[in-house]
Amino acid sequence: MNIALIAHDVKKELMVQFCIAYSGILNNHNICATGTTGRLVSEATGLEITRFLSGTQGGGEQIASRIAYNEIDMVLFFRDPITAKPDEPNDMTILRLCDVHNIPIATNMATAEVLIHGLERGDLDWRLYK
Numbered sequence: 001m002n003i004a005l006i007a008h009d010v011k012k013e014l015m016v017q018f019c020i021a022y023s024g025i026l027n028n029h030n031i032c033a034t035g036t037t038g039r040l041v042s043e044a045t046g047l048e049i050t051r052f053l054s055g056t057q058g059g060g061e062q063i064a065s066r067i068a069y070n071e072i073d074m075v076l077f078f079r080d081p082i083t084a085k086p087d088e089p090n091d092m093t094i095l096r097l098c099d100v101h102n103i104p105i106a107t108n109m110a111t112a113e114v115l116i117h118g119l120e121r122g123d124l125d126w127r128l129y130k
Contacts, residue, residue, distance in 0.1 A: 001073040001119065001127060004063045005033035005041060006055065006094070011078035012037055016044045018076070018112060023047055025120050032066070034059030060090045067097040073127040074119065075105040076112050 003026065007015035015037055019026060023045045031049045033041060038051035053059040066072050075098055079091065098105040104124060106112035118124055 001029045001124065002066075002071060003029050003031050004066070004072045004075045004077075005031060005037050005049070006060060006063065006075065007034075007037045007078040008055075008080035008083075010080045010083070012040055014109060015076070015078045016040050018078075018109065019045050019047065022116050025116055029119075032063065032072075034063065055090075060094060064090070064094050064097055067094065067101060067103055070101055070130055072103060073130075074115060074124065075103060076115070077105060077107050078109070078112070079107045 005015060005019070019041045026045075026047055031047055032038070033049050033051060035051050035054035035057070037055075038049040041047060042049045042051075052062040063072065063075070067075070075094065077091075077094060095105065095107075097103070104115055104127075106115045115124070
């Protein structure tokens with residue numbers, strides 16, 4: 001499966017900790033991420049991660065384009081729901097594209113854990129036959 005990782009600045013450490021905890025599962029999949037998130041996760045876990053630009057430089061848009069082409073099977077997007085961000089319309093694009101293309105997306109730790117355990121059990125294998 002192709003899994004995309006995105007995390008707002010205040011959620012990057014949470015994403016790193018999540019990926020450390022679930023590196024055994026994530027290691028069996030193709031991981032891509034926005035630049036800084038990808039670097040931090042890779043350094044902490046040793047996971048091989050395809051890194052795009054940082055979010056502020058268009059990394060979110062790069063992931064969104066891959067979602068639109070059905071090249072991403074799952075998105076873990078740890079969002080900061082409190083602080084307004086100038087690139088928030090881009091965040092909504094990612095959410096909308098996941099809805100349009102039926103891509104499972106987690107926007108917080110609780111939903112990420114549900115998806116990662118489902119991934120481990122094979123609940124998301126239907127994405128392989130898209």
